[in-house]
Amino acid sequence: QQQVKQSPQSLIVQKGGISIINCAYENTAFDYFPWYQQFPGKGPALLIAIRPDVSEKKEGRFTISFNKSAKQFSLHIMDSQPGDSATYFCAANGMTTDSWGKFQFGAGTQVVVTP
């Protein structure tokens, strides 16, 4: 079963706008929540990651918001640029007997930033 649920499946945003992607997880043992960015024909690459001891992490125009009680986390892309057009994956990992090291990924969100 999919342990990390990601939405929306796709979104279109105008240049300068804010893109928001949401993920929800089930396993409370997860303790590492990365976001990966993938361009066509390439492998995913780490964009930003958070651990549950903080509620927010910002790197440039990218911010992760984390809500431990709701078991949800989201990626915000501020001032979206055409170069941000890509597929974004959330993921979760944790030190449990059934999920240790296995990195559960969401289904992905295709983001298109229009000029």
Added chain:
Amino acid sequence: DAGITQSPRHKVTETGTPVTLRCHQTENHRYMYWYRQDPGHGLRLIHYSYGVKDTDKGEVSDGYSVSRSKTEDFLLTLESATSSQTSVYFCAARRTGDNEKLFFGSGTQLSVL
């Protein structure tokens, strides 16, 4: 980065034939992974390895086997390819610790006819 090289980049094969995909890393990471990527499903774990000759199944392991005889090489074998195994396959190596990160290869596009 971890210098992940996958081969081949593209392959077309026929149903019932065995296929082996190769992954090579240059950074001596202990953990390596094989994922398949399909529209609407994201990245699904096939098998992973936590050391030489130490492997375990992921969520979609049926029809696949792996081997890791050296730290740097992780092989994925489709024992008897089926059309449902047409997909893009990604290998990854994991850096652990405070700067935890998965390094992905560029993928192998496999078509089973």
